[in-house]
Amino acid sequence: MKRNILDVARVIRSKNSGPYELTLDILFKDRKWYDLFKNRKIVNEELISQLYKVKQDEILGIIWFEPVSAVKITIRRPCPSGSPGDTDIYGAQQHAPLLGIEFESEE
Amino acid sequence: MKEKKHQKEKDKKNKKAIHRKSTSTVRETEEREGRKQKLLNAALDLERRDPKELDRLFPEGFKVLSPTAILGYGFPPESFFRGIERNPQLIAVDGGSTDPGPYYLGAGKSFTNRAFVKRDLRFMLVEGLKHQIPVVIGTAGGSGALPHLEWCKEIILEIAKEEGLSFQLGIIPADIPKPVVLKAFEEGALRPLPFVPPVNRRAIEESPYIVAQFGVEPIIEAHRKGCEVILCGRCFDPAVFAALPIMLGYDPGLALHMGKILECAAIAATPGSGADCVLGILKGDCFILESLNPARVFTSASTAAHTLYEKSDPYHLYGPGGMINLEKTTFIELGDGRVEVRGSRFEPIQPYTIKLEGSRPIGFRTICLAGVRDPIMIQGIDGILEEVRAQVSSLMEKEGIRGAIYFHLYGKNGVMGSREPIQSFGHELGVLIDAIGETQKDADTLCSVTRSTLLHYGYKGRIATAGNLAFPFSPSDTPMGEVYEFSVYHLMEIPSQRLFPLKVEQVGGKG
Numbered sequence: 001m002k003r004n005i006l007d008v009a010r011v012i013r014s015k016n017s018g019p020y021e022l023t024l025d026i027l028f029k030d031r032k033w034y035d036l037f038k039n040r041k042i043v044n045e046e047l048i049s050q051l052y053k054v055k056q057d058e059i060l061g062i063i064w065f066e067p068v069s070a071v072k073i074t075i076r077r078p079c080p081s082g083s084p085g086d087t088d089i090y091g092a093q094q095h096a097p098l099l100g101i102e103f104e105s106e107e
Numbered sequence: 108m109k110e111k112k113h114q115k116e117k118d119k120k121n122k123k124a125i126h127r128k129s130t131s132t133v134r135e136t137e138e139r140e141g142r143k144q145k146l147l148n149a150a151l152d153l154e155r156r157d158p159k160e161l162d163r164l165f166p167e168g169f170k171v172l173s174p175t176a177i178l179g180y181g182f183p184p185e186s187f188f189r190g191i192e193r194n195p196q197l198i199a200v201d202g203g204s205t206d207p208g209p210y211y212l213g214a215g216k217s218f219t220n221r222a223f224v225k226r227d228l229r230f231m232l233v234e235g236l237k238h239q240i241p242v243v244i245g246t247a248g249g250s251g252a253l254p255h256l257e258w259c260k261e262i263i264l265e266i267a268k269e270e271g272l273s274f275q276l277g278i279i280p281a282d283i284p285k286p287v288v289l290k291a292f293e294e295g296a297l298r299p300l301p302f303v304p305p306v307n308r309r310a311i312e313e314s315p316y317i318v319a320q321f322g323v324e325p326i327i328e329a330h331r332k333g334c335e336v337i338l339c340g341r342c343f344d345p346a347v348f349a350a351l352p353i354m355l356g357y358d359p360g361l362a363l364h365m366g367k368i369l370e371c372a373a374i375a376a377t378p379g380s381g382a383d384c385v386l387g388i389l390k391g392d393c394f395i396l397e398s399l400n401p402a403r404v405f406t407s408a409s410t411a412a413h414t415l416y417e418k419s420d421p422y423h424l425y426g427p428g429g430m431i432n433l434e435k436t437t438f439i440e441l442g443d444g445r446v447e448v449r450g451s452r453f454e455p456i457q458p459y460t461i462k463l464e465g466s467r468p469i470g471f472r473t474i475c476l477a478g479v480r481d482p483i484m485i486q487g488i489d490g491i492l493e494e495v496r497a498q499v500s501s502l503m504e505k506e507g508i509r510g511a512i513y514f515h516l517y518g519k520n521g522v523m524g525s526r527e528p529i530q531s532f533g534h535e536l537g538v539l540i541d542a543i544g545e546t547q548k549d550a551d552t553l554c555s556v557t558r559s560t561l562l563h564y565g566y567k568g569r570i571a572t573a574g575n576l577a578f579p580f581s582p583s584d585t586p587m588g589e590v591y592e593f594s595v596y597h598l599m600e601i602p603s604q605r606l607f608p609l610k611v612e613q614v615g616g617k618g
Binding site for chain 2: 011015016017018019020021023025027051052053058060061063065067068070072074076077078080081082083084085086087088089090093094096097100
């Protein structure tokens with residue numbers, strides 16, 4: 001069965017991590033979904049590069065954080081916070097592309 | 108009825124106080140106070156103490172009251188007084204962030220509201236001094252450069268005068284002199300953080316203020332000198348919470364991690380809030396987080412989730428002189444809305460580095476907001492805007508006016524720009540013309556000519572020939588003042604903490 005990430009995540013958000021980085025967090029509803037996403041590498045560099053139109057070397061890291069069943073992705077901001085042409089100084093509304101992530105599940 | 112309730116609460120408090128006294132004899136208390144004083148007088152050796160000894164000295168733990176996420180965000184007085192009733196050993200608050208962008212640091216302005224900074228500080232200073240609890244304010248005025256420090260100091264002095272307060276005020280500036288930064292640059296001792304372009308001499312020279320995030324060391328010095336109120340320039344957010352307990356010998360990993368959570372106050376609780384008080388209770392081998400508003404609790408999930416917030420790596424939180432390692436950290440719910448955190452470690456990193464921040468002016472901005480409802484124009488909007496930009500740029504070039512035009516298209520890609528994955532349109536668009544020129548006059552001209560050109564531009568297929576834009580306001584254009592960009596965001600090695608000289612001033616009459 002095809003499922004959407006919104007079925008299994010309780011928080012999906014974005015924020016600056018300093019003026020030059022954008023950091024994306026996905027917090028899963030429980031450990032089961034965290035394990036499924038982590039083991040199947042559903043969130044990977046290729047996917048992020050495609051969703052955010054970034055080159056792979058613009059992805060600083062994808063870190064799986066077990067204490068809260070979450071994955072954190074940090075990428076380069078399209079331009080530094082507040083520089084001419086910036087669209088989101090705090091980076092707080094850059095999470096939407098993640099909401100389209102779909103995956104296969106038996107449940 | 109109300110009075111009766113009040114009396115009841117008073118009795119309860121008295122009972123509590125008596126109970127507290129009876130748990131230890133007066134002599135024990137005196138001894139403890141004497142040892143505490145000895146600790147306070149100890150040299151700045153940052154020596155760790157035996158956790159058991161610390162727990163004997165502070166049987167209830169070392170309690171830190173964090174009133175709000177950023178000074179000036181406000182907090183309910185009830186929560187604050189609940190915190191004061193817990194007899195905290197420290198009141199500390201974080202005052203700043205780079206989140207609001209480069210303007211505030213470069214322009215020397217605060218992004219927080221003066222009236223509310225004063226309101227928050229009044230509670231903290233009055234109660235702190237009344238109960239002899241040190242008050243520490245981090246990153247004064249939002250960005251922590253000299254004008255921000257001065258701005259916040261003026262507010263403190265106003266309150267002191269109005270409330271008749273007298274105290275020793277410690278002030279720690281965070282500005283790094285230009286020659287020091289330039290020397291470090293020449294020696295190749297400035298290291299850019301990820302994705303930060305290399306810095307150059309000009310960027311350093313053009314930045315009005317370059318500040319560094321200092322760590323606990325200068326704050327410890329201020330505590331040791333007996334400062335009752337400590338006003339810090341730009342500093343590592345957790346430092347204002349962690350300095351005093353680290354000075355007393357608490358584990359720096361636990362103290363700094365607790366500070367990292369306390370600096371956001373109730374944001375780490377659930378339901379989260381940036382404008383409510385929390386208490387951090389540091390013990391020899393753990394710390395406990397407690398909401399001071401019964402409407403919120405800490406859960407292991409809310410606390411751990413906060414560790415992810417605004418950081419690129421949740422396991423390793425880098426700061427001045429080292430890193431907080433959370434690889435072995437555990438978050439345990441105590442079942443009463445509190446969470447106990449264990450296992451966080453501080454790992455010093457040599458050479459000692461600090462993070463520099465600077466921004467510089469790059470021009471002036473004028474904006475104009477308008478709406479578009481015509482479906483033919485919306486369909487061709489990208490091409491139309493490019494044509495308008497080309498036409499205006501060529502006009503400006505001939506007039507010797509230099510600048511740049513940016514269009515923010517709300518309803519299409521105003522929020523994500525070129526990264527927007529969805530390529531569909533709404534039935535109306537918001538067009539924000541963002542003109543940046545070398546002077547305000549140039550920016551005004553650029554915005555005005557762009558607006559009038561777009562308003563009457565005869566795009567291909569146009570049938571609405573009276574005008575292309577719907578303006579909500581008259582006047583339509585708004586001058587926005589100076590524009591800044593981040594210019595320095597680099598690590599610098601420091602040979603000593605002398606870069607952050609403490610100034611001690613007596614406010615009001617002596618005691």
